[in-house]
Amino acid sequence: MQIKNIEGLSVAEIKQLVNQGGKFVIFPYTISIVLATFRRSSSIYFIKPNENTIKYSYGHIGANLLLGWWGLPWGPIYTIGATYKHITGGKNVTGEVLSDLIQNDPEADTTSYAINDFANNENTSNQTYNIPR
Secondary structure, eight states: OEEOOOOTTTTTHHHHHHHOOOOEEEEEEEEEEETTEEEEOOEEEEEEEOOOOHHHHHHHHHHHHHHHHSSSTTTHHHHHHHHHHTTTTTOHHHHHHHHHHHTTTTTOOOGTTTTTHHHSSSSSTTTOOOOOO
């Protein structure tokens, strides 16, 4: 899934912005066609501190309100739920995204994790990782 609005930011800068109140959110929406109702989520958006989520969610709100109601019985139920999520600022997925970004950070110093020693050791049954706290 694509993360939008983080262009040019390093993981360290993103962590700093999250500590200041930034967050990662997704916006659910519903599409219905008579007897079939589909619940979908938008791309992940990074909302910077003191930034309003409405400028990222208005397209999804429109799709939800125009296309979500028509499937019975779940279309109206899912549409109301998705609209509520938009009103409350989207679904917050900051923990999951930040964890993934930190794990895959190319600038991170992983020498203390003993990962390379694990790959080079023939007897791997008693290996432990030295993960700092």
